[in-house]
Structures are given as C-alpha cells and as structure tokens.
Amino acid sequence: xxxxxxxxxxxxxxxxxxxxxxxxxxxxxxYRGGEGMWTWVLQRVTGVAVFFFLFVHVLDTxxxxxSPTAYNSVIASYxxxxxxxxxxxxxxxxxxxxxxxxxxxxxxxxxKGPRLQRQMTWVIAAVWVVVMVPGIFxxxxxxxxxxFGSTS
Amino acid sequence: MTTIEAPRSTGRNKQRSNxxxxxxxxxxxxxIVLIFLVLGHLxxxxxxxxxxxxxxxxxxxxxxxxxxxxxxxLAMLWLAMLHGGNGLRTIINDYAERDMTRFWxxxxxxxxxxxxxxxxxLVIFTFxxxxx
Numbered sequence: 001x002x003x004x005x006x007x008x009x010x011x012x013x014x015x016x017x018x019x020x021x022x023x024x025x026x027x028x029x030x031y032r033g034g035e036g037m038w039t040w041v042l043q044r045v046t047g048v049a050v051f052f053f054l055f056v057h058v059l060d061t062x063x064x065x066x067s068p069t070a071y072n073s074v075i076a077s078y079x080x081x082x083x084x085x086x087x088x089x090x091x092x093x094x095x096x097x098x099x100x101x102x103x104x105x106x107x108x109x110x111x112k113g114p115r116l117q118r119q120m121t122w123v124i125a126a127v128w129v130v131v132m133v134p135g136i137f138x139x140x141x142x143x144x145x146x147x148f149g150s151t152s
Numbered sequence: 153m154t155t156i157e158a159p160r161s162t163g164r165n166k167q168r169s170n171x172x173x174x175x176x177x178x179x180x181x182x183x184i185v186l187i188f189l190v191l192g193h194l195x196x197x198x199x200x201x202x203x204x205x206x207x208x209x210x211x212x213x214x215x216x217x218x219x220x221x222x223x224x225x226l227a228m229l230w231l232a233m234l235h236g237g238n239g240l241r242t243i244i245n246d247y248a249e250r251d252m253t254r255f256w257x258x259x260x261x262x263x264x265x266x267x268x269x270x271x272x273x274l275v276i277f278t279f280x281x282x283x284x
Contacts, residue, residue, distance in 0.1 A: 044243060051236035055264065058229065058272045061212075065275050067284045068209035078204050087204060091194050098191060101183045108180065138199045 035121045043100050046093040053090055081143045088139050092132055099124040175238055182235045189228040213281035222276055229272040237265040 033040070063071040077083055103120045107113040113120075198204055215221045240261055248254040 047236065047239045048243065051240060054232055054236060055268055058268045062271055062275045064209060064212055064279060069284065071209045075207055084204065087198055091198055094190060094194060098187045102187065105180050105183065135199055139203055142202070142205045
C-alpha cells in the first residue's frame with residue numbers, strides 16, 4: 001500500500017548461519033519508516049521538551065507576583081551564556097515543531113499533501129535553516145561579545 | 153433466503169464517542185494559532201531589540217499595561233498547555249502499557265496542567281506593577 005511504513009521481518013531460523021544472525025536475533029523486526037518516521041519522532045521529542053520548558057517558564061514568570069527582585073534574579077539566569085545557548089535550542093525545537101506541524105496539517109487536509117510529503121520535509125528543513133541563521137546571530141550576539149569582547 | 157442475525161455485542165459499539173476525533177482536530181486548529189502566538193513571542197522576547205538581555209520586571213510591567221499583550225499571553229498559555237497536555241496524553245497512552253501506570257501518569261499530567269493554567273491566569277489578571 002503506498003504511504004504505509006515498510007516493516008522488514010527477519011526470519012531468525014533461516015538466517016542463523018548468516019553473519020547478520022546475531023543482529024537479526026536482537027532486533028527481530030526493524031521499522032524502516034524513512035524521513036516520515038524521523039520527522040514523527042522529532043515532533044514527539046521537541047513537543048515533550050517544549051512542554052516541560054513551558055511548565056518551568058510559567059513558574060518563573062509567576063515570580064512577578066512575589067517581588068520585582070525575585071523575578072529579576074531568576075531572569076538574570078536566562079541571560080547567562082549557558083542558558084542563552086539552551087534558548088537557541090528551545091527556539092530551534094519550537095520552530096521545527098511549528099514547521100513540521102504545518103507539514104502534517106497539509107498532509108491531512110491538502111489534496112496534494114500526501115504525495116508531496118517528502119518534498120515538504122526538505123522545504124521545512126530549508127526554511128528552518130534560513131530562519132535559524134539570523135536567529136542564532138541575534139540570540140548569541142550579547143553572549144559572544146561578553147566572552148570574546150565587543151567587535152565594534 | 154437466509155437471515156443474518158444482528159450482532160450480539162451491545163453498548164460498546166453504540167456508545168463510541170468522538171472525543172479522539174475532536175482531540176485530533178484541536179491539535180491542528182490550536183497548532184495554527186500557536187504558530188503565530190509562540191513564534192511572535194519568541195521573536196519579541198529572544199531576538200528583537202537585544203532579546204532576553206533587556207527583560208526584567210519593568211519590561212513585563214510595560215507589556216502587561218496593554219490589554220493586547222494580556223490577551224495574547226492568556227491565549228498562548230491556555231492553548232499551549234492544552235495542546236502540550238493533549239500531546240503528552242497521547243504519548244502516555246502509546247508507551248505506558250500497564251493500566252495503573254497510565255492512570256497515574258495521566259492523573260499527574262491533568263493535575264499539573266490545571267495547576268499551571270490556573271497559576272498563569274491568576275498572575276496575568278492580578279499583576280501589580282507597583283509591587284515592592
């Protein structure tokens with residue numbers, strides 16, 4: 001059936017003499033979904049990561065109800081080089097999740113979506129890179145200047 | 153001519169709800185709205201005009217003085233928590249195999265989502281710029 005993920009079943013009994021028998025035994029069946037499988041896996045991983053960040057982020061923002069000092073001190077940690085780098089990861093994860101979500105919607109609702117799903121994967125990868133390059137530049141500008149000194 | 157007997161199974165098939173279909177539809181509709189709300193939020197907070205370096209209590213006070221950003225943040229909070237909560241519900245259903253494991257993980261998830269949505273809503277509505 002077109003579009004169905006391919007599943008390779010390895011007959012262990014008939015391939016025991018084979019060098020790959022050990023591999024076949026330990027894996028049994030091997031799922032080979034290609035790009036469609038990996039975009040799905042990445043959608044889950046980025047979704048879970050962003051959800052846990054959102055949880056922490058609402059808690060830290062809630063400190064505006066405690067005192068300006070409490071809020072400012074926790075926000076100061078967001079400005080440190082290491083957390084700044086994690087923010088780049090967060091933006092990258094959210095952007096991927098958004099673009100791939102849009103691709104999934106087009107596969108579901110657009111008549112040509114299922115046929116063009118692989119091409120759309122490469123389109124979203126290109127858009128991700130084009131947005132992230134200037135994004136990373138502006139997000140890391142201050143951190144790089146702090147560590148290596150201002151260039152201007 | 154032979155008559156085929158009506159299926160004996162009762163209830164289960166007749167009472168099927170459309171909950172999972174609406175959940176699937178909600179993910180797509182909320183997803184489209186969240187693309188604007190969240191990417192806009194990240195662009196303003198992390199990239200434009202100095203990004204995260206300029207954020208402090210006064211910055212938040214300036215933004216929440218406007219009902220526009222209050223509504224923006226409130227919509228983003230509710231939609232993101234429900235979208236993420238529903239995503240995690242799906243993942244728990246997929247990977248937690250024991251009934252009791254699924255029950256407790258989902259209970260923990262629902263309590264957490266209600267807590268965070270309630271806390272965030274309270275903070276947006278009761279924010280006091282003159283605090284401290």
